[in-house]
Amino acid sequence: MKTKKKIILTIFIAVLMLAIITPEVLASESYRLLKFGSRGNDVAHLQQTLQNRGYSISVDGIYGKKTERTVINFQINHKLRIDGIAGRETQSKLFGNATTTSRGTTSNTKVDSNDIYWLARIIQAEAGAEPYKGKVAVGNVIINRVNSKDFPNTVYNVIFEYYKNIPQFSPVADGTIYNNPSQESIQAAKEAIGGARPVGNSTYFFNPSKAAGSWIVNNKAYVTRIGGHVFYQ
Structure with missing residues (x-):
């Protein structure tokens, strides 16, 4: 018994x-460490997800130098351990939060097609004739404003913000904000939303040949010049 x-x-x-x-x-068993030299469908899935988040990367299923560099950029943008290896933490952040981006320091807001739509339009209106890096830089400024407590917390509201009844962006005043964006401007918008930061923490820009930008020059710190635009933070 x-x-x-x-x-x-x-x-x-x-x-x-x-x-x-x-x-x-x-x-x-369902998890696989992905790093330089890895190949297969899971690598292709990683690349496709990075591409969907706005990173410039080809989907070929091969974890080469380009993929490693893109993973590093993703890790930098999301404050993860920077090693170029898509380990558990990196994959969890990438696959688990593929449609989420931080807004400021206290809340999270989903990035959707509407954000890309309006961001691409302001990029086209402000930087349609600028080099591709200049387009991404304008998107970078808009996203920085979205993330700042000093500006509205959505792409649309940043673009259409008024100060003393004056639009913050001239394309809103002259109507060019409603022009259709080029494919390059759309791609630049995706890259900026994905975390590309060619002008760092800049929240202001202007074209010296078209405007004096006196207040910006006197009150903000110069960052860099790309094409016809100068950027300040």
Whole structure:
């Protein structure tokens, strides 16, 4: 009788342990460390997800130098360990939050097609004739404003913000904000939303050949010049 009880107790403990361990084992089996030299569908999935988030990367299923550099950029943008390896932490952030971006220091807001739509339009209106880096830089400024407590916290509201009844961006005043964006401007918008920061923390820009920008020059710190625009923070 005691022997039967021991057997039943042993089986019960074994079943209980399997219930606890199995999820971890399954998670471990479904996870693959991706790094330089890795190949396969999971690498292609990684590349496609990075591309969807606005990073400039080809989807070929090969984890080469370009993919490694893009992963590093993603890690920098999301304050992860910077090693160029798509480990558990990096993959969790990439796949688990593929449509989320931080807004300021206290809240999270989803990035959707509407953000890309309006960001691409302001990029086209402000930098349609600028080099591609200049287009991304304008998007960078808009996203910086979205993330700042000093400006509205959506792309649309940043673009259409007024100060003393004057639009913050001239394309809103002259109507060019409603022009259709080029494919390059759309791509630049995706890259800026994805975290590209060619002008760092800049929140202001202007074209010296078209405007004096006196207030900006006197009150903000110069960052760099790209094409016809100068950028300040």
